[in-house]
Amino acid sequence: MNANIYDVIHRRRDVRAQFTGEPIPDKSLRRVLTAAHAAPSVGLTQPWDFILVRDVALRREFFAHVQHERDCFAETLDPEAAQRFARIKIDGVLESSLSIVVTYDPDRGSPAVLGRHAIADAGLYSVCLAIQNLWLAATAEGLGVGWVSFYREPFVRDLLDIPERIRPVAWLCLGPVTHLETTPDLERHGWRQRRPLDAALHQDRWTAK
């Protein structure tokens, strides 16, 4: 395994179609989860939880919901975009080995969360940092990760008995893959091109490039 950080960062892909369904070695999974749990968090709250969804019935229910949301999105598109969208696979819920639902608990460390009094979303940001650690570690392990975002939060909360105060942030599909594509799926399918880094850089103020 090539675990050089730059190699991993640039090799990482959002995987939909390349899952083999083979089991994830326990030690690999543990390293991946430990990496996620080592992320920085506002006020050291570590406000994330990880629900490992192996149950096939639960995953089928979620998959059906995703298909419905896919249809909802397709209906908002103009005909040309709808045609491009029709070719794009948006999830690997059933083909991947494991789903990991990552959640956010705003009450952890409350009421005095150091660093959150001025920015209410800071805890949510922490959860995303953990997700990226997870994603990179999985890539280093030779696993693919796909973030599915065609769902309604209340549906996932009901499906997995998640309490009202806890927010589901991501449904991730994880597992061994045949390969990682060199070019992101959405670019390969002509949905959107990546922008050059220099377009995103500003000097001192927004207006100065």
Next chain:
Amino acid sequence: MNANIYDVIHRRRDVRAQFTGEPIPDKSLRRVLTAAHAAPSVGLTQPWDFILVRDVALRREFFAHVQHERDCFAETLDPEAAQRFARIKIDGVLESSLSIVVTYDPDRGSPAVLGRHAIADAGLYSVCLAIQNLWLAATAEGLGVGWVSFYREPFVRDLLDIPERIRPVAWLCLGPVTHLETTPDLERHGWRQRRPLDAALHQDRWTAK
């Protein structure tokens, strides 16, 4: 440099006090920004921008604002917590070599952002993934990163001429450091202890551990 991803993930710290103020080599900075820009994003929107703030006058203005917000937070604490908080340094804005403000543009790729129709915050999540790539790459380069979150978003928007529709997500301090602490600052100062990974794991449903 040890760039093994697990080493980097576990060595990474939120730095406040260890900045040397030495310049960041151009090639290092470019690798760090390129890593950030390689993050996954909803609908391949890459909705982030990076404002590199070198101007000392701007950083001084921001620092004064942070001190004010620090005082506001301190006033909300009970006496015992206030005493612990008084010992904790919360930023390295003036001692670090460079500030990087990371922003979110919700209009990029709009109106039909693939994967955002059901989850409005998905674009914001993407920005955080880029921040974590930046943080890890910087760690691999031997640089420290500190995320300052004692500020009001409108203040930063005004300071850096950021348009109304763009949201500042993070003010990051970056630069060479004397060393990275083994234990997070907040844990060393008795603010909060890290929780064990197993406390964050659930099987199939929230209720099952």
